[in-house]
Amino acid sequence: MEFEESGIGEECGVFGCVAAGEWPTQLEVAQVLTLGLVALQHRGQESAGIVTSNGACPPIYTAHKGMGLVSTAFPPEALLKLRYGNLGICHTRYSTTGISELQNCQPFVVDTLHGKIAVAHNGELVNAHALRKKVMRHGVGLSTSSDSELITQLLALTPPMEELDAPDWVARIKNLMSETPTSYSLLVMFKDVIYAVRDPYGNRPLCIGRLVPISKLHSPAAEEEDTEGWVVSSESCSFQSIGAKYYREVLPGEIVQISKHGIKSLSVVPRPEGDLPAFCIFEYVYFARPDSIFEGQMVYTVRQRCGRQLAIEAPTDADVVSTVPESATPAALGYAQQSGLPYIEVLCKNRYVGRTFIQPNTRLRQLGVAKKFGALTDNFAGKRVVLIDDSIVRGNTISPIIKLLKEAGATEVHIRVASPPIKFPCYMGINIPTKEELIANKPEFKDIAGYIGAGQCSVSDCGGPAISCPGGNCLTTRRKTR
């Protein structure tokens, strides 16, 4: 809940599709791309873009981008325009920088000596500043502050040793990977193939699915020859809605080539010796849809397990367990299962409230979270409530929720947080407040119950080492999620 309030974000979604077999394909590639994007809409609602290629020689690329939700950005005529694609990539964007302009929408397409490439990117380069300097020193002007444009131009740079008439995209991608260790999950489309790339630390997710006839979707015996196409996506939740079977993750550091002939792993770039993978913990905590699968485990299950662990590490003497809807619900159910306390609902969320133009003024400003949550009083009046939240960032939204519940009749409110204290900003694109603003770094944190001003209250996090990054936030995932 605090994540949402704090505007923590930047989790774009990328998705790609290549029709298998003979082209022109019978597969409705543009439709598959759109549906796939819709299934990733929770990762970014600001803008969306699709680029398709007919895969011919020379290929015809078709692009459409628009602001807002996929449904707004892709009216029927846009889908019509894209309908001749045999492969394509797409992107849904969450703006970190605050500049919401069509110009910044992905995928980026540029013309190179060898033809057009299209790039869709999720992540943020740790050494973006130095790379920008490098590219500009080479004489390239950059028209946006986007890392994705930077990546695109880095890929366009001809390596000195390359033969002029035969671009070696894999070499170029490897070269890019050697220049920037993290974080990126990339889709690069060139003519008739898509390269799916994940950084060596595996910071952002990327996985592969196989489109099969709907009739064989649930048959374990589906053979390779049934493959109608290949898809690649930030999250596996998109596979279900397009009729694809989960195939496997792209490995950290792996370059996978997807063509009409199938999947081919071209290379796995290793991490520096001794470095561990650093999958972003916030994917598990907040960003991902619960039905997605990362590292062989369903996100819902991880969240539920965190709730169970929390009940062990921070038990409470209370009557009922509840959730700050909606992302903390699996953890709350886990806590209830482990503790044996009954699970109830205490808050009713109004989805529409965040978007109104209410002017701040004395009276309505004081209402705070009451505009967003209604109290389901009957369920908890006269009871001691353990309230599970997914994370605690600045600590300034949980306080009014406690107040709301107590005023509505809860005798005690105990906060339990299903992720470790967030102590450091993220250098890989998650828009976390500065160190000073993080409540986990404040002296009062030790007595957070007192700090947030709720008598008869307690706040505990799920323990473990504080989250720091890199070598911090990401890495602690190891311990917490297994």
Place this chain on the structure above:
Amino acid sequence: MEFEESGIGEECGVFGCVAAGEWPTQLEVAQVLTLGLVALQHRGQESAGIVTSNGACPPIYTAHKGMGLVSTAFPPEALLKLRYGNLGICHTRYSTTGISELQNCQPFVVDTLHGKIAVAHNGELVNAHALRKKVMRHGVGLSTSSDSELITQLLALTPPMEELDAPDWVARIKNLMSETPTSYSLLVMFKDVIYAVRDPYGNRPLCIGRLVPISKLHSPAAEEEDTEGWVVSSESCSFQSIGAKYYREVLPGEIVQISKHGIKSLSVVPRPEGDLPAFCIFEYVYFARPDSIFEGQMVYTVRQRCGRQLAIEAPTDADVVSTVPESATPAALGYAQQSGLPYIEVLCKNRYVGRTFIQPNTRLRQLGVAKKFGALTDNFAGKRVVLIDDSIVRGNTISPIIKLLKEAGATEVHIRVASPPIKFPCYMGINIPTKEELIANKPEFKDIAGYIGAGQCSVSDCGGPAISCPGGNCLTTRRKTR
């Protein structure tokens, strides 16, 4: 869930506010109206309108209407325009007729001999056709097919006995009520007062709240003199978000006058002798926000109680209980509590899917509900699931959900429906399919498990007499909800 899929709807929301005490008021009436409307947004997302009056003599009315969500329809400049209102009414609309035009947006404002009146209406007149004929026979041209315009024109008609220079609005409202028994919850604004009216059968909800200083919101001792204004709303859930205390319901048949001097009950028009009240059951089942209060009971609690009752009437030999998110969740939790079976989540809903322009085609059409729901497989694989739904209408969405769950590994799926069988269309504005389309009227209904094609399945409803209306759907509420 079926309600949503079947497009069952027409539950507009009405809201009004009158600042107490001296005018010009310090109370930000336009902001209160907007926030109140946002809290009723779940009742209609098609269009929204606000009309304010400064209450002077002659009064200045200011109106703004727009298509879409309140946040879209009311940009900052609209709120600026409305800021001099000392009282006002507003409306959020769900289109039943399919004609989504600004012209049909409420409130309706017409100029009469005595000045302008503004009308916001939730409901549908049972005898609309006859009343239209009557009004037109009188020589009035009607520019829309809206009942609300009809009501407005009926109120504008001068009764023969009335003094020309002193309109008796209460007499006119009573006259209107004598011509049409149901269904309507009405707000009529004239100059400096709002008349809040509910039809004699109490078919649609309407309740009153009192704005108090935020500091006194939770103090039981708040005195009358603390009143900053009065609000009237389709649902009490809106009170919390504007800092109002629940005061009471408008009674079936009651006309309440709201002015800066306070609340005054002017009349209670009785029902024909022997007739029972007929509060719309679908408010409890589906439409209302769970934290709203009707007839002294919280909607959430009613839904939960239905779930408990369902567990008694239709027990199941199963391993886990779950819900079709989101409106069936309270009933599912009730079922779990009563039956002692553990509550889990089995489906993950994608909120964005309903709005895309996907063309029908062989492959993607077959995917059906998979575009909308992801299966949380880990939670139920190898288990027998009791799935609670809030209602069953045509029966054609529950079938693919069962299929989805079974393919994802549920060994058995048992459907339990938390409301009685829907056997009749509604004549009061709820957009229910024809009798023939309702699955409860089909011979197969007896063996609905077989009908929906799921082996190892069973479907039971919550029993009781079939819902019919009037004297049917509405009335059965009596039994089910107490």
Place this chain on the structure above:
Amino acid sequence: MEFEESGIGEECGVFGCVAAGEWPTQLEVAQVLTLGLVALQHRGQESAGIVTSNGACPPIYTAHKGMGLVSTAFPPEALLKLRYGNLGICHTRYSTTGISELQNCQPFVVDTLHGKIAVAHNGELVNAHALRKKVMRHGVGLSTSSDSELITQLLALTPPMEELDAPDWVARIKNLMSETPTSYSLLVMFKDVIYAVRDPYGNRPLCIGRLVPISKLHSPAAEEEDTEGWVVSSESCSFQSIGAKYYREVLPGEIVQISKHGIKSLSVVPRPEGDLPAFCIFEYVYFARPDSIFEGQMVYTVRQRCGRQLAIEAPTDADVVSTVPESATPAALGYAQQSGLPYIEVLCKNRYVGRTFIQPNTRLRQLGVAKKFGALTDNFAGKRVVLIDDSIVRGNTISPIIKLLKEAGATEVHIRVASPPIKFPCYMGINIPTKEELIANKPEFKDIAGYIGAGQCSVSDCGGPAISCPGGNCLTTRRKTR
């Protein structure tokens, strides 16, 4: 030019079409209506609306309205929607009241006891206030301040003597005409006929055309049997662009019925004895397109004749004659022809300037007309210029133009105005400033050259009685235009 600057306006345009012969017609009625409307676009750019009827029993009416130019308001899908019409009426609107909302767009359509009627109206009722009171006293609520809604409701009122099941629209129209003498040109569509009505004073124009095969458009021998349809329009300029031959004017006070069987004059309501017709002089001076025909004479020719007369009444000792573009050009050419002085162009107009959001500020505000007009210096430097304008209203735009020309090198600038002094406001819908603001009423007018601060200048109008209205502005047309 001053007309434009002063925002003088309210000249809506109305247009109608009925396909001749068998229905469904081969004639593309919706397209004819759209093109007809485009040809009247100069009369109003604020909004546009089309209503068609298929003429069946009961008829199906289809309507589309939109803000802005016809091209914006009628996208292809709107035309598609309207394509089954066998007859229809349309309207293009210029807003006098400043309320630019879709709600005010014409045609108005209302449902009456006998079915729907649609009304398109150009004009303004002199006794609107009294008529509104009357209608409201009857119990009708009026939802806009538009005279057109008022007319529609007046037509909907059933006269007491009328048989209930046989509406006598002609009697109703006559009744309406007996209640309000002027000003209106009306199109009333009911089921399968259009009634074209002009007020007894003939204040606003209305004329009839005949659609013939394009091949026979210029053949004098085109027979009645060639008629493909009938059109009725505010101005005949629209006929040329749809392939219609000018047929005749609707006479002052005439009610013409247009059906698939042809044209039928139903009645001519007389004026009060002694009253003269009062065709709006501003149609000739400014509003109408020059190629339109009123009272048997082309507007261009009238303007040119005014210029010639001006040269006789107000000759000038000068070197060249020029125009304030664009509406004064015919008069300027007439002045040149009569005076024997050469005609040149002195000002180049920037069409786009009126629409920018330039904030007022010290520097740019001083630039005034220079933002709108460029001086064609070479043509007049060192010369004495007679500049013809079409009219003079407040006198505050001509002054900076004189300044501009003198600064650009004209040795003398003499203004000649091709219409009589405007001394009175208009009570029939032309948005003229108050009497006090009209320069013709100011004492300085006698020495207008001195007043507008231009040494070596003179200003003369085309003489004759001052324009006043009614019995004034309109009536002076008689003398000036013959």
Place this chain on the structure above:
Amino acid sequence: MEFEESGIGEECGVFGCVAAGEWPTQLEVAQVLTLGLVALQHRGQESAGIVTSNGACPPIYTAHKGMGLVSTAFPPEALLKLRYGNLGICHTRYSTTGISELQNCQPFVVDTLHGKIAVAHNGELVNAHALRKKVMRHGVGLSTSSDSELITQLLALTPPMEELDAPDWVARIKNLMSETPTSYSLLVMFKDVIYAVRDPYGNRPLCIGRLVPISKLHSPAAEEEDTEGWVVSSESCSFQSIGAKYYREVLPGEIVQISKHGIKSLSVVPRPEGDLPAFCIFEYVYFARPDSIFEGQMVYTVRQRCGRQLAIEAPTDADVVSTVPESATPAALGYAQQSGLPYIEVLCKNRYVGRTFIQPNTRLRQLGVAKKFGALTDNFAGKRVVLIDDSIVRGNTISPIIKLLKEAGATEVHIRVASPPIKFPCYMGINIPTKEELIANKPEFKDIAGYIGAGQCSVSDCGGPAISCPGGNCLTTRRKTR
């Protein structure tokens, strides 16, 4: 007229402004830029963009771009955003390529090693294809097909010899000019200066103006110290509307630096020996606003002179002279003056017709130009008309105009064309049809009167060598315009 019909275009407009003296300036730079752009709106209506810089170190650049007219693309909030600029450049675009997307709007801004540069460009590079290859070979990806992006990237390329921390923009611009001879008029903004550049052939116009206090605008004695700012524009017509005095043209091949300290000519790059300047003839014939000054002569005067020459070279035995409005009017007046025949107007143009969505169909398609032009019959019935057009391209619009006039009563119609035959396509960005489509290249051209099917007609052009380009169309300007 044919130019318009043939969609001949690509005449973007560029404009820049630098405030003189101390910064922050009192001069409303954003407003001056907007008004300047409005005055160039006739050169492109598709999109508009403004970029300002505060000129600080490092500078803050602010940009706004939008589709459509300046008035649409620049709402008040856009101007607000831009208000801190002390200098800025802007661009209005006419699309040649048919891709109307925000992405293609100028000015282009890119970040380079030394900071951001902004580029606005009018023209088309003759060797664009080769330059693209070169830039891409260097490893730059190009995201559009725009020459302006190409120029921007060429400027961003660091020359090998340049010191890394001191960019030598003038050297880079010279380098660019050495790579591409024509056609371009460029504005390059870097930090606190604007470089105004015209290609060595002077193909596109560019001139400089000086902002002075409005009070001194027409005083010949205005001193340098009165200068409030400097402006640079495609056409001088914009100077009048912002209160600037014409200063001088940028010379072919010249690089002018504009800073707060004033104007400084940095270099004049020469043409290859023997080559003549090649100013685009279509600026004189069609594109430019008549009040603009090129090469010391007003465009209106040139057009008029062409008309006089035409009367000498192609006299006609006729009664009246007229114009195809609006761009041929100066030539028609010139023809009338020279020939002694009276000038009249024969066609009334409907500005709105081009933009409607009329479906092609048998009847309305046949109407052709009648949708666009009304015949002013009274002026020419029974007369022999000489009709002056500005140019003749495909010859397929003049034919229906002749037909229209003859059907309306002209006894003879003689076409005279005020520019030489267009025989070759343009290789510098003017969107002329292929050689085969040009009527001047068809055998029938000799008997064009017969070809366009008008008995009693004749067509003559203004003689001289056929227009070809380069070394053709452009160069013939020399002879025709003096």
